[in-house]
Amino acid sequence: MKVLEVRNLKKRYDSNEIIKGISFEMEKGETVVVIGPSGTGKSTMLMCINRLIEPDEGKIFLNGEEITGSKHPEIFRQRIGMVFQEFNLFNHLTVLDNVRIGPIKVKKLPKDIATKVAIENLKKVGLESRMNAYPAQLSGGQKQRVGIARALAMEPQLILFDEPTSALDPELVGEVLEVIKKLAREGMTMLIVTHELGFARDVADRIIFMENGEIIEQGGPEILANPLKERTKQFLAKFREGR
Amino acid sequence: MDLLSILQVLLKGTLITAELAVISFAMAFVIAIPFSLGQVYGNIPIKIITTSYERIIRGVPLLVVMFIIFFGFPSIGIRFDPFTASVLSLGICSSAYQSQIFRGSLLSVPNGQIMAGQSLGMKGTQIFIHITLPQAIRFSIAPLTNEFTIVLKDTSFAYALGVTELLREGTYIISTTYEPLLIYLLCAAIYFIITFSTNSIVRRVEKRFAIHGFEFRGERA
Numbered sequence: 001m002k003v004l005e006v007r008n009l010k011k012r013y014d015s016n017e018i019i020k021g022i023s024f025e026m027e028k029g030e031t032v033v034v035i036g037p038s039g040t041g042k043s044t045m046l047m048c049i050n051r052l053i054e055p056d057e058g059k060i061f062l063n064g065e066e067i068t069g070s071k072h073p074e075i076f077r078q079r080i081g082m083v084f085q086e087f088n089l090f091n092h093l094t095v096l097d098n099v100r101i102g103p104i105k106v107k108k109l110p111k112d113i114a115t116k117v118a119i120e121n122l123k124k125v126g127l128e129s130r131m132n133a134y135p136a137q138l139s140g141g142q143k144q145r146v147g148i149a150r151a152l153a154m155e156p157q158l159i160l161f162d163e164p165t166s167a168l169d170p171e172l173v174g175e176v177l178e179v180i181k182k183l184a185r186e187g188m189t190m191l192i193v194t195h196e197l198g199f200a201r202d203v204a205d206r207i208i209f210m211e212n213g214e215i216i217e218q219g220g221p222e223i224l225a226n227p228l229k230e231r232t233k234q235f236l237a238k239f240r241e242g243r
Numbered sequence: 244m245d246l247l248s249i250l251q252v253l254l255k256g257t258l259i260t261a262e263l264a265v266i267s268f269a270m271a272f273v274i275a276i277p278f279s280l281g282q283v284y285g286n287i288p289i290k291i292i293t294t295s296y297e298r299i300i301r302g303v304p305l306l307v308v309m310f311i312i313f314f315g316f317p318s319i320g321i322r323f324d325p326f327t328a329s330v331l332s333l334g335i336c337s338s339a340y341q342s343q344i345f346r347g348s349l350l351s352v353p354n355g356q357i358m359a360g361q362s363l364g365m366k367g368t369q370i371f372i373h374i375t376l377p378q379a380i381r382f383s384i385a386p387l388t389n390e391f392t393i394v395l396k397d398t399s400f401a402y403a404l405g406v407t408e409l410l411r412e413g414t415y416i417i418s419t420t421y422e423p424l425l426i427y428l429l430c431a432a433i434y435f436i437i438t439f440s441t442n443s444i445v446r447r448v449e450k451r452f453a454i455h456g457f458e459f460r461g462e463r464a
Contacts, residue, residue: 052358078364088355092378092454102363105373134455147359154363 001064003028003158003189004049009058011044011213018044020213021058026158029187033200036210037235042193043085045210046160049191050080063157078106081151081159085166087143089135095122095146096131102154114153121149125179141172145179152183159183161192165199177203197224197239209235244420249429256412257433263326263398263408267333268391274338279345293342300339305400308332313404329401337394344390348382349375381452388445392438399434409433 004026011019018041026032034042047053049060051073060067067076090098100118103109109117122128125145135143144164151159161180165173177199184190184203194200200207201221208218209232217229227233281293300308313328323331352375360370399410407415413430417423 050362052361074361074364074366076364077362080362082359082362084355084359084362086355088353088359090356090359090374092381101373102365105369106364137455150359150363 001028002026002061003030003063004191005059005061005064006049007059007061009045009048009060010056011041011048011053012056018213019048019055022210022213022215023058024208024215024218026189026191028189030205031184031188031190031192031203032206032208033204034191034193034208034210035195035197035200035235036216040211041213042210043162046082046162046191046193049160050077050082052082074106078102078154079157081154081156083144083147083151083159083161083164085163087135087140087147087167089143089146089150091135093134094131095127095133095135095138098135098146099131099149099153102150107154117155118149118153121152122146124152124182125149126175139172140168141175144168144176148176148179148183158189158191161190161194163193163195165194165196197236200224211235244416249416249420249426252412252416253409253426253429253433256407256409257437259326259407259412260395260398260409261437263329263333263401263406264391264395267330267398268337268394270330270334271337271341271394274334275341275345278338278342279349282342282346283349297339297342300336301343303336305332305336305397306403308336309400309404325401325404325406329398329404329406333394333397333401336397337390340390340393341387344383344386345379347386348379351382352378378454381449381454384445384449384452388442391441395438395441396434 002025006025007023009019009022010017022045024032034045036042044053048055049067051067055068058068062076062079065076067073070076090101093101096115096118099121100111100114103114103117104111107114119128119131122131125148127142127145127149130138130142135146138146148159148164164180165176168176173196177196180190180192180199181203192200192203201224204221206218207221207223209216209223209227209229211231217223217227217232219228223232224236227236278293278296281289282297285293309328309332312323312332313325316322356374356378357370360374365373398408401408402410402414405411409430413426417426420426
């Protein structure tokens with residue numbers, strides 16, 4: 001069964017169509033990376049999947065169950081992790097509380113079990129030693145690793161990453177990408193929007209190139225080296241110039 | 244009149260002043276909470292009602308509100324004693340400002356954190372209770388203290404309705420001692436001591452509940 005199925009997804013703001021009918025599927029354990037120019041609806045598409053943004057048209061299924069149209073999107077959101085560009089940690093809570101608040105309040109796990117789960121996931125991102133720190137006391141890279149641990153603690157069936165390294169200083173990008181790579185090796189199903197093409201090549205089972213709200217091209221990581229479509233070529237060429 | 248009996252009389256007035264300030268501040272607080280929630284989370288009619296209240300009240304001077312309530316209302320059959328009329332006026336005026344304080348504090352919690360709460364599957368009320376409120380309360384402590392000191396000082400307007408608060412007791416003393424400078428300076432000192440000590444106490448409370456890593460106001464490292 002497909003973990004994620006997106007069928008003909010559309011989103012408009014006023015008369016401006018941001019997403020113009022996107023369809024794709026994800027298998028269990030697959031890492032799919034979405035690349036493409038800024039402002040082409042990649043983040044909007046991601047947020048439509050857990051309905052942080054309400055899609056206008058189209059259907060989305062998580063393990064065969066329809067997310068769109070459900071009166072209780074929070075039931076699906078529990079099962080879909082999300083990692084934000086700006087981390088969005090809860091500033092008034094310690095690292096540990098940030099990670100265990102979901103299991104305690106949403107999954108209603110007893111506090112001691114939730115704590116165990118949280119610590120396990122903090123170990124996974126290498127931050128169990130900072131569990132009593134507050135977000136403002138962490139570096140950007142550490143914040144994002146807490147963000148990842150917070151998503152993992154819900155034991156999601158799919159994690160969405162919205163440009164997880166775009167707000168980081170260059171020297172902090174690596175530690176976050178390492179964690180995501182580790183998750184990929186462990187078989188986590190992940191949909192990642194990123195501008196890190198080198199990382200995309202390393203981690204992706206499949207790459208989706210998006211522009212102006214449409215999927216222009218998709219395929220294995222080899223499309224980064226040998227794109228078929230002219231627009232993908234132009235985009236990649238621009239990127240190489242920029243480097 | 245010796246200094247001791249002067250101070251005794253002033254202290255009596257200070258108690259009334261403190262009563263006026265505390266009761267009207269508390270009343271304003273109770274009114275302001277639903278109004279601020281209405282302004283932030285309400286539907287359009289509720290937003291219009293709550294915002295109009297806040298705009299109108301903030302646009303009318305306190306003394307005018309006092310005169311309307313104390314001198315104006317009796318002509319439609321509603322009568323209050325001077326103390327109650329003062330409390331109501333102070334409370335109504337402060338409630339408009341307090342609602343703005345709470346509204347600002349609620350809106351200061353970054354939207355990204357609310358999205359993060361949603362992405363975990365938290366419901367709206369859970370996000371409000373566990374994410375928005377604890378941070379909004381912290382944001383509101385400093386401006387609320389400021390508002391309290393304003394209310395405290397504004398209680399002197401109750402003088403105009405004949406409430407025997409600090410300023411009026413002072414004036415009574417002056418009518419027998421003929422020492423306006425000394426007595427009014429004493430009144431000023433008492434107002435100052437109360438506001439100053441309130442500020443220092445709240446500063447401690449604020450430090451106690453500060454979010455670690457967020458530097459304390461005026462004490463950036």
